[in-house]
Amino acid sequence: MFANIDLTFWVGAFLTVAIFSFLYKDNPVYKLAEHLFVGISAAYWMSVGIWTTLVPNLLCRLCPGWVNSLAGSDCLCPPASHVSGYERWIYLVPLVLGILLLMRLSPKGGWIGRWSLAFIVGITAGLNLLRYMQSDFMAQVQATMITLLPGWQGFGHFFGNLSLSLDSPLVATFSAWVVFFGTFCGLVYFFFSKEHKGWFGGASRFGIWVLMVTFGAGFGYTVMARISLLVGRFRYLFGDLIDMMNS
Amino acid sequence: MKRWIMLGVCLLSALPLWAQEPPAADTAAAQVAAAPQAAPATAVTAADAPNDNGHSLVVTFVPSADDREGGPVIGYEVYRSVDGGEWDMRGTVPASGPAGDATLRYRDAGSKDEASQDYFPIGQAYQYRVRTLSVGGFVDSEPSAPMGSTAEWFHFGKLELFLALVIFTGLMIIFIGRAKKGAELYIRPLAGIDAVDEAIGRATEMGRPILYVLGLGVASDIATIAAFTVLQRVAKKVAEYNTKIIVPCYDPIVMSVAQETVKAGFMDAGRPDMYREDDVYFVTQSQFAYVAAVNGTMLRERPATNFYLGLFYAESLILAETGSLAGSIQISGTDQVTQIPFFVVACDYTLIGEELYAASAYLGREPLLMGTLKAQDWAKGAFAVALLIGLVATLAGWSSIAGWFHLDL
Numbered sequence A: 001m002f003a004n005i006d007l008t009f010w011v012g013a014f015l016t017v018a019i020f021s022f023l024y025k026d027n028p029v030y031k032l033a034e035h036l037f038v039g040i041s042a043a044y045w046m047s048v049g050i051w052t053t054l055v056p057n058l059l060c061r062l063c064p065g066w067v068n069s070l071a072g073s074d075c076l077c078p079p080a081s082h083v084s085g086y087e088r089w090i091y092l093v094p095l096v097l098g099i100l101l102l103m104r105l106s107p108k109g110g111w112i113g114r115w116s117l118a119f120i121v122g123i124t125a126g127l128n129l130l131r132y133m134q135s136d137f138m139a140q141v142q143a144t145m146i147t148l149l150p151g152w153q154g155f156g157h158f159f160g161n162l163s164l165s166l167d168s169p170l171v172a173t174f175s176a177w178v179v180f181f182g183t184f185c186g187l188v189y190f191f192f193s194k195e196h197k198g199w200f201g202g203a204s205r206f207g208i209w210v211l212m213v214t215f216g217a218g219f220g221y222t223v224m225a226r227i228s229l230l231v232g233r234f235r236y237l238f239g240d241l242i243d244m245m246n247s
Numbered sequence B: 001m002k003r004w005i006m007l008g009v010c011l012l013s014a015l016p017l018w019a020q021e022p023p024a025a026d027t028a029a030a031q032v033a034a035a036p037q038a039a040p041a042t043a044v045t046a047a048d049a050p051n052d053n054g055h056s057l058v059v060t061f062v063p064s065a066d067d068r069e070g071g072p073v074i075g076y077e078v079y080r081s082v083d084g085g086e087w088d089m090r091g092t093v094p095a096s097g098p099a100g101d102a103t104l105r106y107r108d109a110g111s112k113d114e115a116s117q118d119y120f121p122i123g124q125a126y127q128y129r130v131r132t133l134s135v136g137g138f139v140d141s142e143p144s145a146p147m148g149s150t151a152e153w154f155h156f157g158k159l160e161l162f163l164a165l166v167i168f169t170g171l172m173i174i175f176i177g178r179a180k181k182g183a184e185l186y187i188r189p190l191a192g193i194d195a196v197d198e199a200i201g202r203a204t205e206m207g208r209p210i211l212y213v214l215g216l217g218v219a220s221d222i223a224t225i226a227a228f229t230v231l232q233r234v235a236k237k238v239a240e241y242n243t244k245i246i247v248p249c250y251d252p253i254v255m256s257v258a259q260e261t262v263k264a265g266f267m268d269a270g271r272p273d274m275y276r277e278d279d280v281y282f283v284t285q286s287q288f289a290y291v292a293a294v295n296g297t298m299l300r301e302r303p304a305t306n307f308y309l310g311l312f313y314a315e316s317l318i319l320a321e322t323g324s325l326a327g328s329i330q331i332s333g334t335d336q337v338t339q340i341p342f343f344v345v346a347c348d349y350t351l352i353g354e355e356l357y358a359a360s361a362y363l364g365r366e367p368l369l370m371g372t373l374k375a376q377d378w379a380k381g382a383f384a385v386a387l388l389i390g391l392v393a394t395l396a397g398w399s400s401i402a403g404w405f406h407l408d409l
Helices: A007-023 A028-062 A064-071 A086-090 A092-105 A110-144 A155-160 A169-189 A198-246 B002-019 B156-180 B191-206 B222-241 B252-268 B287-301 B315-325 B340-346 B354-364 B367-395 B399-405
Strands: B042-048 B056-062 B073-081 B088-094 B104-109 B127-134 B137-140 B210-215 B245-249 B280-282 B305-311 B329-334 B349-352
Touching (some): A007 A198, A028 B287, A092 A110, B042 B127, B191 B305, B210 B222, B222 B252, B222 B354, B329 B354, B354 B367
Parallel strands (some): B210 B305, B329 B349
Antiparallel strands (some): B073 B088, B127 B137
């Protein structure tokens, strides 16, 4: 009956149960699975990094002929990936920065690696500033400039259509108020230059309440997603096993 | 008998299709399969795309005279050629239909990467023509005059963004200058940060290490940069109290920066001899393998205090839950909105979003960080004022004010 079952399934099932054993307490079986997982994944990602980043994005741009001669074919650096002219020599910059970073391995030359680190952190932080200013500031201001009385056609229309349907004036107005005052009071909460007392403190407290309600909704949503992952794992353990036994 | 009649009708109706020649993109003459024949698009022109990096052109044309509501025109295909050679289809434009647009527009954008198959060289002259697709077939327009693209130095569609950045940078410079001159800049107390010293003291009393997890971010993520600043302060305190700190890292660059940061903290405390590089180590770049390793460390090393500061994803709850079971004091902080709920429920103190950035300034009190934080507060103040103005304006019926913040990307 079990002869139909693939060996890889048994390995996967054993490692799954070994990781689950952590729920009881730390134990040698968990340690074995943990070390296997860490060791294999570290080696795997290093290999992926070399073949999907270092070779195609750097070596194939700088010296495609040399890479292809080592590989014995042009499968690693196809002609379409070649660059010419000054663009080719620009790739010397990441090469030099990478070598400087590797100098950290040298006991005396470790400080040289700080130049690369400063370059990476500085450049990307500057680019992120632009991105955040665009998405978190400009777009947010624009999205929050809404009317507090959407589709207002007078009190008669408002009270004549009282319902909890999504397109009712009551729900639309309530949503607009929550968006506006939630954003405004959330901003007040994250204002650090003033003590949160008086009306400022009240607005700040309302802001944190809005945040907590949002977090609560997010928590429930994500927990349900995690349960679906657990169900998937159980399906792997039992559903696939039964399928293989029946095949 | 009926079946044979039906088959005959079908064959007869298919004859025009069989008789039609396959579409040839390189012929300028009109080709029509069946009536009604649509008029071709006219006045096809190519122009340099404004505010771009030089790897695109804009094609405009006057739609077919038959492009109207209920008319035979289905849409348009835009073809491109170099020196009138082979015509390549670049994209489609829907029929104007009921909108009745006087002109239609297509942006032909390519890649700036010379190695890409879609490479669009700057200055290369291209000709365009538009194929009008109708129920009766298709008809090609006259080709446009050759046109090459140029690159612009400035993107005027992002002018508002540029102004906002200039103002923000100016504020930063002003406040950093004030902080350097010794001005007292107030920052309200943050509960999570006030607990840092207490948590380090607890670890010292218990004789157990401190675990500092920087999350899955890379060294350039803002949250990770803020976490480095707090790490330096924690490392300094750890060195002063003669306690051990463990920093397992997910990213090799983060590990390098973390090693430098911890070393700097130990040097600030005047104890560089106590620094052990092996305590700041790389684990793996696989998310859940990293979690498995950190969880194992928590149960084997039994740290008295766990810090989770940086960028976190699905591993946040697994880490915080394990730390909670191990009885550690936990201080967390991230700007990942989806992960904050898990830290809130499983940690003793949580720095929510921007509190993490403020924490680094609050702890360090360095002019650079204090000035930046103050500039951020002013930016938030400007945001709040803009919201209030927007509120009044929209209530007064002037809803177009939101357009001031629209970026034409």
